Amino acid sequence: MSKIAIEITNRLNKRKEEFCTFYNSGNAWQTDWTKLLKTIITKIGHEKDYFVSTGGLKGIADEGEWLYDLVWSKLNHSGEKQQ
Numbered sequence: 001m002s003k004i005a006i007e008i009t010n011r012l013n014k015r016k017e018e019f020c021t022f023y024n025s026g027n028a029w030q031t032d033w034t035k036l037l038k039t040i041i042t043k044i045g046h047e048k049d050y051f052v053s054t055g056g057l058k059g060i061a062d063e064g065e066w067l068y069d070l071v072w073s074k075l076n077h078s079g080e081k082q083q
Contacts, residue, residue: 011040045072
């Protein structure tokens with residue numbers, strides 16, 4: 001498994017109680033679960049100097065999602081490569 005995959009897995013495991021709380025709440029837990037998951041992965045991407053595109057995280061992600069739910073890239077808003 002890659003170092004990044006291991007890091008993501010470790011960070012998610014550290015927050016597993018929050019995920020369980022959403023699941024056991026009886027509310028529409030999928031929305032809260034997905035937002036927390038995307039927030040954690042977005043922050044890791046930013047720490048690694050990636051431009052992050054994902055929906056539902058206005059003010060956290062750099063822009064809305066593409067075809068995929070969450071994308072890390074080295075492209076900025078104009079589509080130019082970041083240095």
